[in-house]
Amino acid sequence: AQSVTQPDIHITVSEGASLELRCNYSYGATPYLFWYVQSPGQGLQLLLKYFSGDTLVQGIKGFEAEFKRSQSSFNLRKPSVHWSDAAEYFCASGGSYIPTFGRGTSLIVHP
Amino acid sequence: DAMVIQNPRYQVTQFGKPVTLSCSQTLNHNVMYWYQQKSSQAPKLLFHYYDKDFNNEADTPDNFQSRRPNTSFCFLDIRSPGLGDAAMYLCATSDIPHNEQFFGPGTRLTVL
Numbered sequence: 001a002q003s004v005t006q007p008d009i010h011i012t013v014s015e016g017a018s019l020e021l022r023c024n025y026s027y028g029a030t031p032y033l034f035w036y037v038q039s040p041g042q043g044l045q046l047l048l049k050y051f052s053g054d055t056l057v058q059g060i061k062g063f064e065a066e067f068k069r070s071q072s073s074f075n076l077r078k079p080s081v082h083w084s085d086a087a088e089y090f091c092a093s094g095g096s097y098i099p100t101f102g103r104g105t106s107l108i109v110h111p
Numbered sequence: 112d113a114m115v116i117q118n119p120r121y122q123v124t125q126f127g128k129p130v131t132l133s134c135s136q137t138l139n140h141n142v143m144y145w146y147q148q149k150s151s152q153a154p155k156l157l158f159h160y161y162d163k164d165f166n167n168e169a170d171t172p173d174n175f176q177s178r179r180p181n182t183s184f185c186f187l188d189i190r191s192p193g194l195g196d197a198a199m200y201l202c203a204t205s206d207i208p209h210n211e212q213f214f215g216p217g218t219r220l221t222v223l
Contacts (some may be wrong), residue, residue, distance in 0.1 A: 016196040032209050043115075043201055043214035044154070090153060094209040098144075 002027040003096070004093045006102035013081050014110045016072050021105050023091030032094035035065055038104075040086045049090075050074060053071040062075040114138070115215035123221045124192050124211045132187040135201030143185040145177060146201040148200050148217070154201055160185060163209060189220075193222050197222045 003026040013019055016108050025031055036044040048059025055067040067074045074091060086109040092099040115136045122126045135145065142161050146154035158167045171180040174196070176188040189196055199219050203212040 034112055036214075041217070041219070042201075043117075043216045044203075044206070044212075045214070046211050048158065098159065098208050099212065103153045104151075107132050 002031065002092050002094070002100050004047065004095050004100050004102035006089075006091055006105050008105045010106045010108060012108040012110060015074045016080050017076045019076075019081045019085070019107070021077050021089050021091075021107070023076065023102060024072050025074060025091075025093040026072065027093055028068070033065075033067060034092040034094070034099060035063070035074075035076045036090045036092065037061075037087050039091065044090060047076070068085065080111055083111065085109055086102075115202055115204055115213050117200075117215035117218050119218060120216060121219050123223065124189075125192045125223050127192065129191055130189050130220065132189075132200050132220070134187070134215055136184045136202075136204045136213075137181050137183070137204075138204055138213060140204035140213070141182075141204050142205045143179060143189050144179070144201075144203040144205075144212065145175075145185070146203065147196075148199045148201055157187070159208070168182060185187075191219070192222045194222050196220065 012086045034049045035047040038044045047063045048057045050057045050067045057065050063078050088104045090104045091102040118133050143158040145157045147153045157171045174190050179185045199217045201217045202215040205212045
């Protein structure tokens with residue numbers, strides 16, 4: 001069975017600092033990988049996805065993620081965080097069927 | 112814009128009083144999902160439809176039912192809500208099951 005691990009429950013960064021949110025997946029074949037963002041009281045919005053090809057994926061809002069097969073990771077990065085990026089971030093992995101979500105990482109941004 | 116719409120955004124019901132949440136989509140996607148999300152937790156899949164084919168997760172309580180009368184609409188029925196059913200309910204769609212999902216804004220259910 002596939003699984004997704006987000007080891008960090010909370011991450012705190014200062015506005016303007018760089019960000020990396022970690023995600024590890026467990027799946028035998030090359031998975032479909034996703035990062036979603038959820039603002040308080042809202043649904044989830046797709047930031048980016050990886051299916052195949054270039055392992056560095058660009059998404060919306062200045063986010064990017066890198067697929068590393070050797071580490072079974074798909075970490076999300078942003079070079080300079082804005083206060084509006086404070087939200088919950090979910091990594092998801094889909095193989096042959098419905099994506100499995102990680103437990104989420106809450107991003108706190110200090111001014 | 113194509114989108115996923117959920118109504119109502121906020122629903123208050125009494126313990127044991129049936130409630131229905133609705134979801135509609137203009138994306139013409141084949142797959143529709145219902146998730147339950149409690150505070151500070153990941154969304155938990157309750158069930159999904161692939162076209163008219165209904166798929167129930169093994170641990171979804173019998174208290175939860177769903178209907179999909181056509182491609183555009185899907186309903187979540189909670190037959191006898193308990194206090195533990197208070198949560199955000201998210202509807203999502205995708206064109207095929209393993210592809211990206213498009214989420215609605217959610218319905219916040221309060222059980223008194």
